[in-house]
Amino acid sequence: MEKGMKRPWVLQNPMRRLVKATGIKQSTLRQYINGNDPVQDVVKSIHKAYVQKTVSKTQKVDDFDKGVVRRTIYDLHKKSQSVTMPKLQEALKKKDIDISISTVSRTVHLLGFRFYKNASSRRFVSEREDIVLMRMTYLRKIHKFRQQGRHIVYLDETWLNTNHVVKGDWLDVPSTSMSVFEPHCKGTHRKVPSGKGTRLIILDVGSSQQGLIPGCGLIFESKTNSSDYHDEMNKEHFTEWFRDTLIPKLPPQSVIVMDNAPYHSHLDPDSRVPNTNSNKSEISAWLEKSNVHYDKKMKKTELLDLVKQKSLNLGI
Incomplete structure (x- = not known):
């Protein structure tokens, strides 16, 4: 046909020429061409992986x-x-x-x-009003402690992956390179370990005067797959670190600020303030431990009044 016309037939539209030459529908040809295009395969796989990652990933706010x-x-x-x-x-x-x-x-x-x-x-x-009240109470207490010249330290936990690195890097790759389709770039780059590696839990304490307090930091390896690093700590480990490591390194009358994680809120049985449910012997033992003088002939209500006065003095 082209010889008879002495010119190419529909040269500006190769798909129409292919349909005419093969007798196959255009939609079928497009499916075949797209299905066998390696570049399209890569693009589709990357797009599919990105969509799946976007849908499945839960965004976290620290x-x-x-x-x-x-x-x-x-x-x-x-x-x-x-x-x-x-x-x-x-x-x-x-x-x-x-x-x-x-x-x-x-x-x-x-x-x-x-x-x-x-x-x-x-x-x-x-x-919420109760949140506002708690913050105002905290700020007033901190203000009072600063006026008293008390040593204030702040305590918190965090986590870090051993293979943690920045996501991007500068490479000396030619400007014509398409790195998505060229996995074996010849440019020099640093060696980055595969995977996140072991997760480390970090516990430390510091102040505005000293920075991080020497000898108080605790780092240990995570043993679970939990997404919440708070699950790695328990009241026994925290109490042991708090009592044996932190307290000996702080001056007397120090103020320790921490959040309300469950293991932070744990009270040692001996530290609990007696209440109306406590018996007379428990109240007497607490008063003796707190160096409060009392008469053994006192009634339970009188002993609880002494407990209340001592608690107010201690700011409990």
């Missing part, structure tokens, strides 16, 4: 970023702006915290914020 979320809400309040999840998400992106709307909403609720309605029936985000 304590530092939670503090940024809280301060961002306060900043919006100061500017008399209503706080909505999209607006908060956009403000967080400007602070290099790129998380989904659902993660923003979950984090806001975990921080103790709730939706309320004002006089005009508009919904707005505000912090």
Whole structure:
């Protein structure tokens, strides 16, 4: 046909020529061509892996970023702006915290914020009153301790993978290289171990005067696959470290600030303050241990009054 026409037939559309020459439908040919294109295979596999990773991965917000979320809400309040999840998400992106709307909403609720309605029936985000009260109580106590010249230290735990490295790196790869399709680049690069490696749990304490206190740090290897590093610590291990390692290195009347992790809130039986459920011998033993003078002829109610006075003096 082309010889008779003395010119190429539909040269500008090779797919139509292929359909005409083979008699196969265009849709069938496209499926075959795309299915046998190695570059398309790579692109599809990368896209599929990315979509699966995006769907299955649960975004986590650490304590530092939670503090940024809280301060961002306060900043919006100061500017008399209503706080909505999209607006908060956009403000967080400007602070290099790129998380989904659902993660923003979950984090806001975990921080103790709730939706309320004002006089005009508009919904707005505000912090629960009990959370505000606890923070104000904490700030007043810290202010008092600083005025007294008390030594204040801060305690916390975190974790680190042994193979933890930055995700990106600069390589001397030619500008024409397509690294996605060329896994064996000849550029020099540092050797990065495969996998995350062993997870290490880190416990340490420090102050504004000393920084990290020498000899107090504790590092141990994780033995479980739990996503929460708090699961690695228990009250026995924490109490042992607290009593035998931390306390001997602090000056008297030091103030220790820590969060309310379950093992932080554990009370040694001997340290519990007697109450109305305690018997007279338990109350007497506590008073003797606390160097409180009492008359053995006193009634239980009188002994509990001495316990109350001593507790107030100790700030318990």
